[in-house]
Amino acid sequence: MLLLINPLRRPFNVLWLGLGLILGALGMAIALNLYFEHARVAAREQDRLSTQARVIAENTEYQLTSANLALENVRSNLAYWKDETGLQAGIRHLKAASIIPGIHSMSVVDKEGTITASTRPELIGMNLGSRDYFQEVKRHPNGDILYVSPPSEIVHGTFVINIIRMIPGEQGEFDGIVSATLDPEYFRTLMMSVQYAPDIWVSLAHGDGMMFLMMPERKNIDGMNLKQPGSFFMQHQSSGKKEEVFTGTVYATKEPGMIALRTIYPAAIKMDKPLVVAVNRDLDPIFLSWRRNAAVQGILFGVIVLASTMGLFLHQRRQRKLEKEAAQARALINQFSLALDRIPTCIYMKDQQRRYVYANRSTLELFQCSAEELSGSLDSRFFPPETVAQLHDIDTRVLIYGEDTAEKIIYKSEDGSTRIYWQIKTPIYEDDKKTRISGLCGISTDITEFELLKEKLEQQARQDYLTGLFNRRFFMEQGHAELVRAQRYGHALSVLMLDLDYFKKINDKHGHQMGDAVLKRLADVMRKILRTVDIIGRVGGEEFAVLLPETDLQRATEVAERLREETAHAVVTSVTGMPLNFTVSIGVASLEGKDIDLNTLINQADGALYQAKESGRNRVCLA
Template structure:
């Protein structure tokens, strides 16, 4: 039951005022609690959408970097061979390179007049491509250091795509042509599909000029739509100058109410002329569906409480000439009010000026494992550890002595060593309408432990590759840089392996992406079982993996790499995939030694060795000198 204090009879107006204050406090507490929960729901969804958009952006940044390196490599090859090089030879190189890069459809070398000199597609050699937009853009604004990103266009295969282009420079730096790659939309679609976690969610990639390139789930009628409209989420994102933003409202493309996270992809190292923007969004109705249900239930409960309370008081005053009936009506009202509070799924309580509990609803009594009679007169020292009780005492002092309304986290250690986190809201209870003296405290507490644990889980997921469970590229680089610093400080040996699955594109093309994913997961399992706990293993993109080996010289690294190669070569995936399937890997290795390079430089050296392994027949281990 609610607490009762012996007092002289109140006037009719005072009783209505007291009831109004009580309902106002209860309504205010419920309203504040609902608003906090709605804000948390929105913030939780914002953080999740931003995290998914970042996953896509990181994947795209890696893939764009790989494509840029490929274009630069072709340009460097042309420069080394000189004008006398035969186009047939370079066309063969382009074919080999496109086969090794599953995200590239077409590679072209075009001279200053617009004529195609070489391509991985023989039918394009000799074609006049001078009218193409990606050629005209570079010719009008030539810059050898710029990676040009063309506007999306519809290919002859009726898919939307775009070109990545680097300028070819003449002897005096003048425009001498271009080397360009047409990107396969599947290049990005795998990353888009991987982050969809709700039926109402969709994500997209938009060109920096506003043209929509790709969506997941697929929505082809939207492809090519200009998003750069005044007031659109895309325009507001670009105008903000921020890399990441979250907007809520009506989307321009689909005209429905959504929450959308946007992330600009424009790595400084690539010097892109146009950015790409990633978006991930969900319908607002779906995001707040559970909250609306809870708000309606609590609103109806408050309405019932208010109606019962007001009707009870009215009946009490109407029948006050009969004192026994008046007392009975008051007790019934109090019991109903207490019963209603017992149904609210949160902890509600009252304390007097001595910080002793005088009332608690049923969830609070169950939490403390006491009866109503046992609760009265107890303070926080009985129910909480000393540190938590002291914290609660300080909060109560601010409410009782200064009349503050407080809202903050309280952490309570449990007997089993675990921790529970509560969101505590407290407000003073005054003895009169003029608020001249505080009688006690009314508090409401919500257990937010699971919410905090969910936030920690999301942070942990951000460091893992979604498919293999290994460290993603960002986490691998962070741990690797630390290990590199330790190796230099204590003059320890350190080696690095770069691993690439041979003919992985053929596996995907022949057996499908699901089998390709099984191959990646199988290799991840082999890597985990083949290396020490101190070794750092990561998937750095596509079918490429890296392993950092502390206190390991190049000879030891060679032995480890060869054992790994043989283990993979002997792996049979027939049972897992239902198809006769084996696969092999190529490995590039490098030792830190006295090299003054960072982890990125060490990866580049290992990549050179990996390239040598690929060029000399695959399924082998090569080492960087």
């Protein structure tokens, strides 16, 4: 068969074969790069979704642990509630225990199912004997278990979960329950705080499969039973793993997505049923940037294929149509340049000496120069020294070692603004044997706005949404660090616990909008009086905490008095134009010894606060 081949055709065939091999290798390299980039995008998103699910799970476990301690505390004090005076004290105790964020109400139920004490007076006397969660505890009594009821609908579309501790009788028999109702609003706020993209939704479900909450809310989702064959919920439970990430069609929404599931089961508590948190993101937005990148690389590859095949074709006809070949080549180059100019990403090339030899329109607009002015320029013409050093290191890895690089570059311009770019660079070889690198090709995409939707979310995770002060979790973290520092160096440290007097009456009489205005005004007063080094947090509905570094008890008392007086003179104007004054009660405690922890110090200040409220309010009491 070889004898039948025209020898004059061999150069033609060899050139086309070589070109096909080169294009095939380039196409394979691009495909592999896109494949691995797709995997990296998926892995990165899985990590982010898992992190958000972990944040919600850890917060929920903390709330369940706190609520469990409150239930145990209430249960241990039931013996003192026998007469009317004790019952009233018990109700106050219930209310104090139910101020934990995430708890809507607490009740004590006797063995017949009758509510004998509750934070909601209208419930006292109601019989719950027929309720499933009451019967569940009665059928399987165990004083060591924290029972978690499936979600139940209290009003149309609103579901609640009760957590329950059994009251044991003298012989350990069933003698009633202590119940706390989880507050859906707290979990809605918690769920919204981890939504770093508009296409994310978060849900919380009972271990039996019933949906408790989904944020953002959707119709006919709350109360749905997820325990269906083939559902991700069932796969997760069957695996026995604490956390997993799935990709595919989600049963609850019937939409394709990437979903992270995490089982909530605090290690310190024996729960009869766990909770399961899910954080989901739609697949399309996850891979949007990847698809754009794939389109860009596909266009580049297509242009390269078109240019190379056309060039080879024209080369073989060069002897007969030299002028036409030159014109076609120029037109092809113009088309290639026009295609690159329309891509909203910086694309450029450098030679072995790191000088710019090509840049598309986006790059020229960024550098504010023409193609002629850019040709032969170095990075030092456009970037500050620290950025030039970083770019030089990256270019060295590409030009000397032949690496493909992809990393983030932070660029600070002369006007003080900061831009963040995701930069990809690849070597350019002189021949198909890749024996010598002649330059590099780079693609840079501006990701500044994305890095800023991220920084803002991190800030929101630290702040109380209403007052702008630290939330309870972040206050405790900062406070613990300050306490460790004070104990290490023997510095003074004090804590103030503040509570708005008659805040419920303000809400009842003037509405919650006025109540919010009072909370904001108090936060402003605290910022005015306190130092920048002082740590201020909103730790409850109308309860605030202040940590005063390097401040002894006498100085802390003076600060508390000044804060109380300034608050008493503060005014909030109602919608009717009438001024409203309000006061606070303050408890003060100071660090004594090196063995005390932050919770103990706060509890001491909280006890002094209770004393201030019991002795008439609008006053300061010391622990």
